[in-house]
Structures are given as C-alpha cells and as structure tokens.
Amino acid sequence: MVPVQCYFVLSALLFFIGVYGFVTRRNLIAMLISVELVLNAVDINFAAFNRLLFPGEFEGFFMTLFSMGVSAAESAVAIAIVINVYRNFHSDQVNSIEN
Template identity: 90%
Template sequence: MVPVECYFVLSALLFFIGVYGFVTRRNLIAMLISVEFVLNAVDLNFAAFNRLLYPGELEGFFMSLFSIGVSAAETAVAIAIILNVYRLFHSDQVNSIQNLKF
C-alpha cells in the first residue's frame, strides 16, 4: 500500500502547480486548467485525510465526489464565459478584457 504521506506530497505538488499556473498565465483556458489543478488537489486531500483519520468510513470520498460535481459545473460556466469573451473581443487573453464597460 502507498503511504498517506505520498498522497499529501502529490496534493501539495498539484496545488502549487495550479497556483503557479494561475498567477503566471494570461490565457483564460490555461488559468481555468490551473484552477482545476487546485480543485483536484483539494479532492485528493479529502480522500487522503479520510483514509488517515477514518479508515472504515467514506465521508471524505463522498465529499470528493461532491467537489468534483461542483468543479464540473464551475468549468461549464467558466467555458461559457470564456466563449462569450472570445466572441466579443476575439481574444482569449486576460489583457484584452481589462476595459469591460456597459
């Protein structure tokens, strides 16, 4: 069996890759993928802490499934917003939407 600490290290790595990608990228799709990395790190932490603290129960896994559902809905809404921004500005860069006005 893989030790729980390995899952925590992988989760921290995913989290920091996501934060670094979100801060350094200017492409909206790349930023969305970085946010998904952060959410996947959270899901992995839910499952790892469940295995560590409550090995016979499944609350952490159910919380992970709920979080995956929420992140899927968030991704659908974000892609719809990105498509509308692309139609309006003909660019998917963050710099192109700095001057949004009515």
C-alpha cells in the same frame, strides 16, 4: 500499499503547480486548467485525510464526489464565460478585456 504521506505530497505539488499556473498565465483557458488542478489537489486531500483519520468510513470520499460535481459545473460555466469573452473581444487573453 502507498503511504498516506505520498498523497499529501502529490496534493501539495498539484496545488502549487495550479497556483503558479494561475498567477503566471494570461490565457483564460490555461487559467481555468490551473484552477482545476487546485480543485483536484483538494479532492486528493479529502480522500487522504479520510483514509488517515477514519479508515473504515467514506465521508471523505463522498465529499470528493460532491467536489468533483461542483468542479464540473464550475468548468461548464467558466467555459461559457470564456466563449462569450472570445466573441466580444476576439481574444482569449486577459489583457484584451477592456470596458
């Protein structure tokens, strides 16, 4: 059985990789992928804390499923925004978006 601390370490790594990717990238798709990494880190934390604090219950897992649904909806909206930005500015770089 994998210790819960390993899940916390994995979650922290995913979170910091996602934040680093969001701050350093200028491509809108890469930034969206970085945000998804951060949200996956949160999902892992929900499940790990549920296993640590309430081993016989499933509230953390239900929160994870709810968060995954919200993440999917957020991704669909973000991709629609990226497509509209590309149509208007002919680029997917953040620097090209001007008034």
